[in-house]
Amino acid sequence: MAAWRQAWVGWMLGWALLGSAPALAAETKMPPGLTGDWSGVRGLLFELGVSLQVRYATELAYNARGGKGHALRQAGQFDVGLGLDTEKLFGLPGGTFKFTFTHRNGNNLGADMELGTLQLVQEVYGRGNVGRITQLWYEQLLLDGRLHWKLGRVTVGEDSADFRCDFQNLTFCGAQPGNIVGNYWFNWPVSQWGTRLRLDTLKVAYVQLAAYEINPRNLDPSFYLGRFSGATGVMLPLELGWNPKFDGQRLEGLYKLGVWYNTSNANDVLLEGVQRSGRYGAYLVVRQQLTHVRGAANEAQGLSVFVRLTHTDRDTSAVDSQYTAGLGYTGLFGRPDDDVGFALGRTHPNGRYVTSQRLKQQQDPTAPVSRSEYLGELYYSLHAMPWLVLRPNFQYIRPGADERARDAIVLGLKGALSL
Template sequence: MKANLKFRIASVAGAVVMAACATGAQAYDFSNSPYLLGDWGGLRTSLADKGVTFNLGYGGEAAHNATGGTRHLTRYTDQWVIGTTLDLDKLVGWGGATFQATITDRNGRNLGDDAEIGNNMLLQEVYGRGQTWHLTQFWLEQKLFDERLAIKAGRVTVGEDFFSFSCDFQNLTFCGSQPGNLVGGYWVNWPTSQWGARVKFSPTQDVYGQIGVYQVNPKYVDDHYARHHGLSLDNPSGTTGALIPLEFGWLPSVAGRPGSYKVGVWYNTSRGQDLYEDVNGQAMGVTGDPAREHDGQYGAYLSLQQQITGEPGGRGATVFLNVSQADQATAQVDRQWALGVQYKGPFGRLQDSIGVAVGATHNNGRYADYVHQVNARTGSNTVVGDDYEYAGELYYSWSPVRSVFLRPNVQYVMHPGGTSRNSNAFILGLKTGITF
């Protein structure tokens, strides 16, 4: 494992050195190019003019457990992304149409599991959903009526459209579409996709409403299925219902600085098992009878983001607040909030940034009561939280060239898993990214 980690870090360092050397040779302006491998002698620009663009990227996350858990370990996990976007208007004259295809490959180990920290939220957000290949995007979008109406369908990830949020931090509490952190069994975020469709209407440039319908099938989030069918376009058996999210957004400009204000709700038509009550409405942990079933599962969320200082869209500070609540009858992790600030362009380095955030994830007390009752009835000693897991993270992102970043970070997790029976954890991390 140590040799593998050293090899991966050396590969990232080698890419940085290669970029610096290429810049010095002045063969291409790598310092400002979004691509490490440049413009391919002009081929990349030529293809983009014809409607074809490519995305090849690599992201890695190292994490070391300095305190907490049962062992002090270092673990590394990574992800390759290979994708293409086709502007069908430029290619074949199909006005307003775009096709997107992306596959991903994840590898590595999860520090939280290996060190037995007991955390709910991943310390390396790029881990999970099966360390294997995934068909992440395979969709077509059609825009109509001067792009006021957008219809999208295919294999999609819910979080790319609903509660879309950046993934600059390494702790999952502050990364990506938050509802997937709570009810990831049916709200599927990157890199796993599911069949679905979304309709978005924007009466003005700064106001929109959208609704989606996504297939709910447990196989899409099953590691074994992913290892054998991760790149398949099939429609597996076992569908339990449909996820229907609804979101309204306002994208104002305050003193010229961009903002994003979103509110949404969701409903899963699949039947969900109660965490505490049995079929007779009694305490399931005491009776041992099967769980009561509910006709659906639901939740709501709020996401606020606003640049408050500096140049519009450029150097300056942006604050954010994310809050999600799932139904308490069926969601083991039922609530999460995150608050943070990111500053772009510190010390006069426009490609660098600093981020700091704090947040909390709540374990459902109804489920904890059920487990405690099972422990009393069976003599087992299962540890389960009934409170908040608190997380904080501070990072500095350094980009020696535009296509590469190295992002050292420190994380602190208090009451991992929502219980004081798990020791607090102090984590040293390094997040890296390369766009080829």
């Protein structure tokens, strides 16, 4: 039962718009949907160990300033999920199977209007318009539930450096390393063959080691079960985590420190014809609830903070670091589930890569040169119904992909509908 509930929480937090404060408690009932309980069938299946979820997420974006003109663009994702609890179904304790199909659609405002940004202003557009098998894995609990073993088609960011997508700009969404070295660290919705071992060393701490196949063919814009050739190496992330609760178990936090090594070779970003052996990086993720409203219906009501830092190697990475920090408050205007969030971020291009760009610009004056990208985003999240979240947002961006690009203002609306 514990594994089943934990799997549900990971699924719901992995993609959805569930608020800015830590929300790590277990699901004990079927999440609500627009189509209801299907005359009791949906709830019965859940109790039997079969969960079904159909969802659609959409992101509207309008550039009120910046780029080559004004335009409104929409990007979205449709996904269908199936989860199986092996204890309920077959009497095998501690087993969970998960399958998720995703299909992304729409247009990229940043590319269409040439905003010159390093990061997407609509995070859900990432990896283009294509249907994919995003999850196809089995997880088993061992050693009285202390050891978690997962194997199959997985996304790196669901286990390593994972972070919720409350904001619309990619800078603040998903596992941060995938935002800056996305040519080999594949976040949702791109999956790869992988396995992960996590050992709960204490009630509030864990150590985790994973291994993922590095295969550029996983980015092919086509539907497939999984690539069985074309691998260039293996990525090995190691993560230490701490999940404390302060003030009488009311203030929950999550602290992660991780490093990774990719055995694949890669071209040097400055020295033409030079190949480097191995790629690497490190990250820190901090999320902590700071205040709690006593007696509130929602345990997450109150103020929370997050900080994320990621650094990559300077030999092979076009972008070498990303820093973000933000605040969120849940329970505004007497609405226990509504929340507001504000974040600031910086994405920094590798100086060696910038040097190579300037050398190219000497030959072609129109060639772009990168600079640090700074931005801030503010959102308000309206939980209109248990199955509907609407999140208007405001982004102010100093673009970093082209130093000649002027500052941009993007007005957005992020929504999530569970069917």
